[in-house]
Amino acid sequence: MKWSYMDHWRSASPNGPIDQWQTLDSMDRFLKQVAAVGYDAIDTFDHRYFQIMDQYGSVSNYQEFVQERGLERIVNTFHAAVYDPRTYAPHVPETHANILEDFRVTMDRWSGISLDNIIVMPATLYYDMEPVTDDKIKTTAELWNKVGAITLDAGVKLTCHHEFFCGIQSKHELDVFYANTDPALVNLFVDTAQHCIATVDPVDFYEQYADRVTGFHFKDTRHQDLVGDYRRRPDAELMATTTPKWFHEMGDEGGLVDFEAFMRAVVRNGYEGWLSVEHDKANKLGGDHAESTAIARWYAKNVLDRIVAEEGSK
Amino acid sequence: MIEWSYAINQWKPSFDDFTRRRDHERALRVISISGFTGVELTTGTGRWEPLGNPEQLAANFGSVRGFADFVRDAALDRVSSWFYDPLLGFREDLSAPADPADPDAHASVRAHATWFASALADLGGQVLVVRPTASAWQRPQLDDGAIGTIAKCWNDVGRAIAPLGVRLALHFDFLSALRPDDGLERLIAATDTETVGFSVDTGEFVAAGLDPVAFIDRHPHRVAHVQLKNAAAVDDRDEYTRRNAEHHVRKGGGARPVPRWFLELGVAPGLVDAEAVVRALVAHEYDGWVTVESDLSPHPPTSAMLNGWYLQHVLQSIVEEAR
Amino acid sequence: MTAGWSYALNQWRQSPTSFVRLEEHERAFKTVSAAGFRAVELWAGTGRWSNLGRPEHLRLNYGSAAGFLDRLAECGIDAVSSLTWDPSAPAAEEGFELRSTSRPADHGAILRAAETYLELLSELGCERIVVRATEPAGRLGSGFDAAAVASVLDRLGAAAQDHGVRVAVDIDCLSPPLGRRHRAAARAHRQRPRRPVAQHRGSRRGGRRPGLGRPRPRGPHRARPSQGRPLPGRGRGLPASGCGSRPPAGERGP
Numbered sequence: 079m080k081w082s083y084m085d086h087w088r089s090a091s092p093n094g095p096i097d098q099w100q101t102l103d104s105m106d107r108f109l110k111q112v113a114a115v116g117y118d119a120i121d122t123f124d125h126r127y128f129q130i131m132d133q134y135g136s137v138s139n140y141q142e143f144v145q146e147r148g149l150e151r152i153v154n155t156f157h158a159a160v161y162d163p164r165t166y167a168p169h170v171p172e173t174h175a176n177i178l179e180d181f182r183v184t185m186d187r188w189s190g191i192s193l194d195n196i197i198v199m200p201a202t203l204y205y206d207m208e209p210v211t212d213d214k215i216k217t218t219a220e221l222w223n224k225v226g227a228i229t230l231d232a233g234v235k236l237t238c239h240h241e242f243f244c245g246i247q248s249k250h251e252l253d254v255f256y257a258n259t260d261p262a263l264v265n266l267f268v269d270t271a272q273h274c275i276a277t278v279d280p281v282d283f284y285e286q287y288a289d290r291v292t293g294f295h296f297k298d299t300r301h302q303d304l305v306g307d308y309r310r311r312p313d314a315e316l317m318a319t320t321t322p323k324w325f326h327e328m329g330d331e332g333g334l335v336d337f338e339a340f341m342r343a344v345v346r347n348g349y350e351g352w353l354s355v356e357h358d359k360a361n362k363l364g365g366d367h368a369e370s371t372a373i374a375r376w377y378a379k380n381v382l383d384r385i386v387a388e389e390g391s392k
Numbered sequence: 393m394i395e396w397s398y399a400i401n402q403w404k405p406s407f408d409d410f411t412r413r414r415d416h417e418r419a420l421r422v423i424s425i426s427g428f429t430g431v432e433l434t435t436g437t438g439r440w441e442p443l444g445n446p447e448q449l450a451a452n453f454g455s456v457r458g459f460a461d462f463v464r465d466a467a468l469d470r471v472s473s474w475f476y477d478p479l480l481g482f483r484e485d486l487s488a489p490a491d492p493a494d495p496d497a498h499a500s501v502r503a504h505a506t507w508f509a510s511a512l513a514d515l516g517g518q519v520l521v522v523r524p525t526a527s528a529w530q531r532p533q534l535d536d537g538a539i540g541t542i543a544k545c546w547n548d549v550g551r552a553i554a555p556l557g558v559r560l561a562l563h564f565d566f567l568s569a570l571r572p573d574d575g576l577e578r579l580i581a582a583t584d585t586e587t588v589g590f591s592v593d594t595g596e597f598v599a600a601g602l603d604p605v606a607f608i609d610r611h612p613h614r615v616a617h618v619q620l621k622n623a624a625a626v627d628d629r630d631e632y633t634r635r636n637a638e639h640h641v642r643k644g645g646g647a648r649p650v651p652r653w654f655l656e657l658g659v660a661p662g663l664v665d666a667e668a669v670v671r672a673l674v675a676h677e678y679d680g681w682v683t684v685e686s687d688l689s690p691h692p693p694t695s696a697m698l699n700g701w702y703l704q705h706v707l708q709s710i711v712e713e714a715r
Numbered sequence: 716m717t718a719g720w721s722y723a724l725n726q727w728r729q730s731p732t733s734f735v736r737l738e739e740h741e742r743a744f745k746t747v748s749a750a751g752f753r754a755v756e757l758w759a760g761t762g763r764w765s766n767l768g769r770p771e772h773l774r775l776n777y778g779s780a781a782g783f784l785d786r787l788a789e790c791g792i793d794a795v796s797s798l799t800w801d802p803s804a805p806a807a808e809e810g811f812e813l814r815s816t817s818r819p820a821d822h823g824a825i826l827r828a829a830e831t832y833l834e835l836l837s838e839l840g841c842e843r844i845v846v847r848a849t850e851p852a853g854r855l856g857s858g859f860d861a862a863a864v865a866s867v868l869d870r871l872g873a874a875a876q877d878h879g880v881r882v883a884v885d886i887d888c889l890s891p892p893l894g895r896r897h898r899a900a901a902r903a904h905r906q907r908p909r910r911p912v913a914q915h916r917g918s919r920r921g922g923r924r925p926g927l928g929r930p931r932p933r934g935p936h937r938a939r940p941s942q943g944r945p946l947p948g949r950g951r952g953l954p955a956s957g958c959g960s961r962p963p964a965g966e967r968g969p
Contacts, residue, residue, distance in 0.1 A: 090691060094729040111694060114701035115425045148705055160762070160807045203763075312763040312772045316735040329421075331414065359732055369693035373418055376425040380467045 079386055081378055082119040082153045083112045084295060084356035085126075087367045095361070099129045106147065111368055113148040115375040120144060121354050124155040124196070127187050138190040153352045154195040154293060155188060156239070157181075161202035168200060168221045169207050169214040169245065181225050185232035193234045194352060195292050197267050198222075200238040200246055200255065204309045207245030212254050215246060219258035226263025237265040237292045242276040242303055242324075243314035249278050261290055269295035269356070270335045271325055275303050281339050288347035295356040296340075296374070298326045298333035316359070323362040327370035328355065329377025341382045345389035353378075394670075394678060394711055396703060397430030397472035398423040399619065399685040400443065402692045404434075411440045413452070420466035422693050426700025430472030431463060432521070432683045435508065437482045446511035447484045456514045463515070470516035472681040473617060474508050475563070477523040492525050492545035493538050493569075502549050505560075509553035519617045519681060520553060521591045522546070524562040524570065524579065529635050531569040539575065543582035550587030559680075561591035561617035566600035566653075567632045567642060576602075580614060589616025593685070594664045595654045598623040600632075605665070605672045612676035620669065621685040622655040622662035643688065654688060656695050657702040670707050674714040721754035721796030722747045724767065728758070735764045737776060741790060748791030755787070756845075757798040759832060761806035769808060770835035780838035797843035799885065800832055802867075803850035816849050817859040822867045829871055837878040844875055846882055851889035861897035865904040 087098045087108050098108035112120060127137070134140040141152050159166060159180070166180070167173050184196070200222055201207055207214060226236040238255075240247050246255045256266065266287050272295075273280040284291060300321070307318040318324065328337055344353075355378070360370040403419045404410040410419070423431055436444025442452040443459075453459040463471060478490045478501045487504070490497035509520050525531065525542050534542070550560040562579070570576045580590065592615055597604040608615055631637065631646040645651060657666045673682070684703065686695035727734040727743045734740070747755055760768025766776050777783035787795070802825045805811040809828050814821040829844070836844060849855055849864055872882040893901070 088730060089694065095733070097730070107694070107698060110701035111697035114427065114697045114704065115422075148701070160811070162807065162810075165810060312766060312775050313735065316732060316764060317737070317766075322736055322738075362732075366691075366693060368691065368697060369418060369422060372422040372425050372693055372697060376421040376467065379425060 079383070080118040080150075080352050081116070081375065082121050082352045082354045083117040083371060084121040084154075084156070084354050084358075085123055086356065086358040086360065087371075088361045089368065099126060099133075102133060102143075105133075105143070109144055109147040109149060112371065115372045116379060117149065117355070117371075117375060119150045119153045119352065121154040121156065121197075121356075122152055124157050124184055124188060127184075136190055137188055141191050152191060152193065154197055154237075154354065155193055156197045157184060159198070161206060163202065163206050167202045167206065168218040169202065171217055171221075174221050174224070177221060178224060178228065181228045185229055185234065188234075189232060195235045195237045195265070195267065196229050197237050197239045197293070198225075199241050199244050201240075201244045204243055204245050204247070204314070205311050208309065210245050210251060215251060215254045216258045218246065219255055219264070222264045223260050226260065226265075230263060235265050235292050236263065237267040239267040239269055239295070240272060240276070241269075241315075242272045243308045243310075247272075247276040247278070247308060249283070252278065252283070256287060256290065264290075265292040266290045267293045267295070269297060270328075270337070270340060271295070271297040271299040274335050275299050275301065275324060276308065277302050277304075280335060281343050284340065284343055285347070288343070288349070291347075291349065293351060293354060294344070295354050296328045296337065296378070297356045297358075298328050298330060298335045298337075299324055300326060300332045300334060302334065316362075323359060323365070325357050325359055326365075327357040327360060327374040329373050329381070330370070337377070337382065338385050341385045342389045345386055394673060395430060395472065395681050396428050397432050397681050397683045398426070398428045398696055398699070399432040399434070399475070399683050399687065401432075401434040401475070402686045402689040402695060404436075405688075407438075407440055411442060413442075416443065416462075417466060419692070420463060420468055422696050424467040426696045427704050428684070428696075428700065429469045430517075430681060430683075431468055432473045432475060432681075432685075433471055434475045435477060435480065437480065437484060445482065445484060446507060449511065456511045460515045471512065473517055473519040473521050473561075473683060474512050475521045475523075476505060476508050478504065479523065479526055491531075492542045493531060493534070495541055495544075498545045498548060501545055502552055505549045506552050506556075509556045509558040512558050513556045517558065519559050519561050519591075521561045521563050521617055521619075522549070523565070524568075526569050527567045527637055528569045528571055528632050529567075529637050532572075532633065534569050534573070534575050534578075536578065539578045539582050543579060543588075546588050547584045550584055554587050559589055559616045560587060561589045563591040563593055563596075563617075563619070564600070565593060565596040566627055567637045568600075571600055571632060580611060585614065588614075590614050591617035591619055592669075593619035593621070594666065594669055595619075595621035595623040595685070598663045599625065599627055599653055601626050601628060605668050608669070608672040608676060608678075612678070615673075615676070615678060615680075617680060618669070618673065618678070618682040619685045620657065620664075620666060620682050621687070622657050622659060622664045622666065624652050624655050624662060625650045626663065652688065652690070654686065656686060656689075656698040657684065658706060659698070666702070667706060667710060670710045674711060719754060719794075719796070720752050721756050721794075722750070722752040723756040723758070723799075725756075725758045725799070728760075728765075731762070731764055735766065740767065741786070744787055744790035744792050753792060754794040754796035755792055756796050759798060759800040759804070759806075761804070761808060769806075770831050771808070773835065780835060784839060795836075795839045795841040797845050797883070798832060798836055798841060799845040799847070800829070801847040801850075802828065803847065803854075815855070815859075816864045816867045817855060817861075819860075819863050819866070822863075822870065825867055826870060826874060829874060833875055833878040833880055836880050842880055843883050844871075844880055845885045846871060847885045847887065847890075849891060852891035853889070855891050857891070859891060859897070860900070861893065862900040862904040865901045869904075 088095045098105050130137055130140045161167050163170050165173055166176050201218055229236040268284050268291055270280040273283055305319055307314050307320050326333055355374045357370045360367050433443050442448050446456055449456050449459045453462055481487050481489045487500055490500040492501055564570055564576050570579055592604050592607055594604040631641045634640055655662045684699045689695040757767055766772035773783055777786055803815055805813055812824055814825050868884055875882045
């Protein structure tokens, strides 16, 4: 099993908190910390393209910078689109041409390196898609079938990551979506915390769709959304009523995700691919990205590796 | 063989920090996953120092061995060493600060050193690292008589803890009263070569204007412990003689001021050549712990992780090449 | 008008995910008030995490502009002094257009975007919009059209005046240096009849802002009168950690 670390990072600077993209030095320190605790690679956001071109000259130059610090490569990129029902919304057919063109451009920009997946949130914010109907989900599925063909043509799998606040997040919505997408073109990326928050058991869900899964975000939460935060305007992720901090690193105390059961399911289903760790917004409530990244990797090495060995020997 | 540990002192910047079990567990896990196998403790006193002395370990972990289990649960092999400054008193036994330059304090120093060494043996540790005397502003002149008194104190301690399987390592720092008039070399000459070793703290040596590699080459058989850290500046204005230099110079940065005296290994504009230090240790077949330290770090997890990267990607290959 | 002291809230916005929750706003307002300031300066932003920087999100979170003023008043703040806006900053709500004040073709879009803010400022009783003159010199290049910049700033000034708001032009350390040629072009443009545009060189310099009326009174700080308030028909303030649009509860069982 190889582990990759997903992009999120804040560190202190004389000018306040910065992310790793601020300077070459801050990127150097980020990558060394990730490598030091045993991650093998990183994932990133493809909107970083502009900073990459500005600071490194090309995507492949940036990947070389990553490799020089002891990491294998960039495994996945997350396509964090800014959805808007007027211009860019998977359930609005009139916007599909824009979206398809965006993916043609994106795949061209990243063609200098070999990626496993391009990850998308497959629906708009929940409130922008309400009422969420089966027809809207089917329209959404049609779009992603077309996008999947574009990305696959570029050698990259399209995979869907369902934030708890997006328009396809309940079990019914998920089932309708996957029933209407082509398994050859549209894959699933299981974020353990997001499904848990949305009251979808991540282990059961993974088991049901294991043959469509092309990656994971191993991430924990201490809360489920029981009050409808998922449809909160203008924001559910940072402004929720339930908690100011939805996400915690794997291995922290009080988490709701059963990672041991999840890892057993991953091994049982013969998954072969990268495992990604994510803990976005780990710095909320006094948290610290560097420490969380180390704690999550400690848990993977000292707890999950044992699970893998046990399950693999059965 | 060189074993690598990490000093826990950076996680406790002030008296009311780093008291909860969760903090300890996370710090130990960060050390472990960053590639180190041991942890070095620092002495302390009172209920907000759960890792400060054997009594507090027992109060918080059931027993000293209970703490050893806690360390192993974090995937570390053991406690490598314990840093003891006799000029700190202990509330646990109402003992006053004990100055090794004062013959009347020797019994207290020996008793406390033995207390820590016994616990260290239970923890699997091998080195008691001690501050040999006061700061220079406290004892501006150490004549040969005073050096002899200090040497006698540590000779006694060395003999007392040797049967426990624990080595004594005298730790020189850049504020030390041993800094003027070649005090360090005079103390080396005055102490027992068999039972009294020294700790080479690379950052402290360089901040004091000394060359740690030259010291290792000169006294290879007296090196009982190494604290490896980078230095950002040299105290070339003799600010160590300033009253309360611990506050004004070490933490406050002195008149310049120096923002950080100590940096992570391999980081510019560091002055310590860590690769040369390790090459010297390897050349002299040093067998013991190298404790990487980043005291006064503004960001302990990051310091441990960056030092872990440097260990794994630079220093370990030097050791492996020599095998 | 009476000169007064205000504090810019932008320092609390240290990253895209910070200073989003209403309780964080509340603590900042109280801190500003406790430090002796009675007014705050907002800054324009984009996206759902910029909920003091987008008029629609500010209204949504506080019920209305009046609700926001109530919240400020509860925290000891009398007024919104100003709002800073960079017309060249792309905003998701405006399709991420990369606009330039030096490009006449962009002026229509800039004026449309400004209107959203001017309406809010009018509702808030805020009399200043601080407008960044151009994008940074590094993006602009040396041959920019200073007359075009002056032209759109004048039109912004006129539009603002219709809302009871004055434009203060902001020049910062990344702004392009104005060479002799640029100054001449801008002067030529300024020959035409126009409405006044103030120049704002940043409150952090502490100097008198040219064109902003009479000098500040010396001596102890004086609270700025809460001009423009109260507004008719506004509701009560919201509870400390409340939000303007709470979703219905209990729709998702365990």
